[in-house]
Amino acid sequence: MKRFIGFIKKEYYHIFRDKRSLFILFGMPIAQIMLFGFAITNEINNVDIAILDHSKDVDTKEIIHKISASKYFSIDQLIEKESDIETIFKKGKVKAVLNFEKDFGKNLIKDGEATIQIITDATDPNTANTISNYVNAILAQYQKELNKDVTIAYQITPRTRMVYNPELKSVYMFVPGVMTIILMLVSAMMTSISITREKELGTMEILLVSPLKPFQVIVGKVFPYIFLSIINAVVIVLLSIFIFKMPVQGSLFLLALESILFIISALALGILISTISATQQTAMMISLMGLMLPVILLSGFIFPISSMPLPLQLISNIIPAKWFIIIIKGIMLKGVGFQFIWKETLILVGMTVFFIGLSVKKYKIRLE
């Protein structure tokens, strides 16, 4: 036990004397959560639009007023002719143009139908889509007001309710994802680097010649990172609660247990990587390409798994991060208890056991 404490003390010296690893350990989680929370967002706010009003009647004025009154849009300019549309799009500031046809109001009353063209800058398809949806919603609202007094015989009114994240805040989606990335990064990449560093420096040989058993060496190397990863998880949850006002609906205890499980599976992956790589650079490349990319692309963190082609959907099943994201989304956003996530937990436990088994086996082979 005393040997073990000495070993851990040594690991802390390594970590706290290396500014780079300190930055990755503590700077990165905070920077990432801030970036994802504030900068990278799917919501639209104060999008600049332009109006081309060929009609200039009561109805178009009312619609324009409604649009400019919403917090989603601000009217950048009014243009006069069709040829201006191209010009202002090219400048890039205006993201959409609303083009009211001539005699909009008259047509509306006479034929019961009038046309408005919504032209969006689809260089960013997501934003373009959102803009067009929002404008449609405002138009539908106006239509409803016009029809107040008229009874329509049959009408289907969809009432959409967004549950678990009623305001559709994208930060709610990013927090579980960022937490997954950070835990993966710290646990897998940092441990694989720190173990391969000992190999590179030749100190691993000295440790293996010492009376320490190989598993003691590995546990000693890994233990500090379990502790630091837990601190990171706590920091991320605190930031999301206090800065982004993201509620944690479920049990914090369950969240902690599941996080520790994921940390251990990532650590096992880190050990596995360190057994197959000879240098720190290799370990880092394998961690980045082999772990980070799949976590970002295939875990359902950014791109929904259900819309992926079947082969990718199948591959996503072997990524531990996918299951962890399902689990923590369940706990944080839906407030579910263990009975709803036991399957995912079991899968994660299975993967962890598999990775540990594999790395122990690889490690033994390497000793030969």
Added chain:
Amino acid sequence: MSNDHVIKVEGLTKMFGDFTAVNAITFEVEKGEIFGFLGANGAGKTTAMKMLIGISTPTSGKANVAGFDVFTNAEDIKKNIGYMSQKFALYDDLTVKENITFFGGIYGLSRKEIKEKSAVLIEELELEKAANKLVGSLPLGWKQKLSFSVSLLHDPKIVFLDEPTGGVDPITRRQFWEMIYKAANQGTTVFVTTHYMDEAEYCDRVSIMVNGTIEALDTPKKLKERFKTDTMNDVFLKLARG
């Protein structure tokens, strides 16, 4: 087996697939001896050494180190030997004292022992001023002397040195060998591999490995007589070229 033999090897063999890295080597090392283990690169000396220090299991043969069998008691061997690898192997980002404390700790020395020993060690190496400096800031020669002292910290019966003086200036090498002599005089057996043939002259006995087998084993003086040359360098060249 006589009690004076701290290393006793008989027909020790290591195969990697079809390749025989070490081919049935047999030798004995006496207590307090400085035993030079020579050979060209790839001759199999590092592999042989790894089997003796318990981190590589032999394919066949017998080997007894510090009274323990390498097949069945590798863990006991580890407690009784010191090891210094050809790569400098202390932690650069730990201070001199922290390194000593760490390595003393993993060999199970008590806090009091570590304190006493590190005081003696730092004084002997004249490292008083650098005791709290990071090892990374010391010159290579000092690092290597420190590394050697650290490998002796737990009073091992045998110390294995794998090309300990690579890349060091002649003066430091000289001082290093003085340390080796001192350790041997205090009863520690020294098992050393080296490239430098002048260093081979300092050894009590020398074995020369060629392609996995020991081609010659004797005192430097007798080897030179046998091959009718003046230097170990010529002995080595004659053997290695066959």
